[in-house]
Amino acid sequence: MTDIADLTAVELLRHYRRRTLSPVEAARDALARKAKHEPAVNAFCGGDEDDALAMARASEARWAKGEPCGPVDGVPTTVKDNIAVKGWTWFKGSAVTSKAPAEEDAPAVARLREAGAVFLGKTCMPEFGWKGLGDSPLTGITRNPWKLDRTPGGSSSGAAACAALNIGCIHIGTDGAGSIRIPAAFTGVFGIKASYGRVPARPISTMGFLAHVGPLTRTVEDAALALSVIGRPDSRDMTAMTTPPPDYRIGLADGVRGLRIAWSPRLGHVRTLDAEIERLSAAAARRFEELGAVVEEVDPGIPDTLETLITLWTAGAALALQPFGPEERARMDPGLVEAARRGERLSATAYVDAFLNQRNAVAARMAEFHQRYDLLLTPTLATEAFEVGRLTPADGRFGEDWTAWTPYTYPFNISQQPAASVPCGLTAAGLPAGLQIVGPFGSDALVLRAARAYEALAGWETLSSPRA
Secondary structure, eight states: OOOGGGOOHHHHHHHHHHTSSOHHHHHHHHHHHHHHHHHHHOOEEEOOHHHHHHHHHHHHHHHHTTOOSSTTTTOEEEEETTSOOBTSBOOTTOSSSOOSBBSSOOHHHHHHHHTTOEEEEEEOOSGGGOSSSOEETTTEEOOBTTBTTBOOOSSSHHHHHHHHHTSSSEEEEEESSSTTHHHHHHHTOEEEEOSTTSSOOSSOOTTGGGOEEEEEESSHHHHHHHHHHHTSOOTTOTTSOOSOOOOTTTTTTSOOTTOEEEEOSSTTTOOOOOHHHHHHHHHHHHHHHHTTOEEEEOOOOOOOOHHHHHHHHHHHHHHHHTTOOHHHHTTSOHHHHHHHHHHHTOOHHHHHIIIIIIHHHHHHHHHHHTTTOSEEEEESOSSOOOBTTOSSOTTOTTTTOGGGGOTTTTHHHHTTOOEEEEEEEEOTTSOEEEEEEEOOTTOHHHHHHHHHHHHHHHOOOOOSSOOO
């Protein structure tokens, strides 16, 4: 039999159904690999092994009766540290937050628990998820399994590192400016943020309508499975969709034949893009022609949305840090504290203008663009993974602002569209590159379908253990 470490969620479920493997065996294997690789990677920041094994034993008993309680019964799963798991402490990557255990599950966690998932632990993130990197004052540096001196990106850094090593099959992250897609691209895994509101959240992120909850996985099919579960409605989120999601696995293999797809290597305004990343992502975009789609190089015509992002982002940082005084802030990430200070200086009119007018203008422009093109492809990021402990690569080509190398991700948080990152090859340094697939609002199934078509054609490399 294939090693447990190589199995996807869908394959594990097939084994459970045939009684050739049990959820307890899968959980023990995942926990053993967690213990083995965690010292090198530093992906976890909490959880309870006894809880995980108890959940696995309960799942094993259900499968023994032929009565699984849901579509992910027994699947090993991780949860990002800013998402509540009842009874577990959640630090949000900060050393100054409350250490009290969460009193209730967040919506995505509640849906997974109802469906029988086995929670292996909480995964690391930067403080309050404020940046696209993987270090925090609480947990230190999370490292990229492909090269341990490189960042895995963030803010869903631990989730991506676990997905790369298959320590668990479903990894729940959040994405406010690219925080699922950034680490997915840097670690060679699949990550998707669905249309805003498809996955309910509680509490609502301080980043408001920018923030999405979604899965990181090794395969598109596992992500489709996860999204079908966590996308179910929850009345605790007044901004979320109230209709049940489809089963995203249905039609996943229908392909992209006949679709009109736009390829935009620079979105019309990106100035700095590593040549190797451009080459790999452009080659991946052209492979959609082999799948029967019409691919044209064209920009969507949206302006650079950085200032809109910064206004909304820093206001959210100010709100997040509102309860903390000077003594606590002295123990926080200085970059987060500075972002909060900038947000505190914003006027209400500037925030409302960004929240209503600027955000709506981008969404309307993209809606018009998608009347002509079914999908938009871009590089996910402008660089390969760089040295840990930095905001930007050491050579200075992106300055000192981490948003300079993420210009492709945050526009689609502003527009609230579904967007995914698929691995599209390795650089000369052996580091993954990512291709971003963006669809019209509400077309989550189409984005997954396109990602699966590319995966079936091109595939991508995986890891079994970290590389030095």
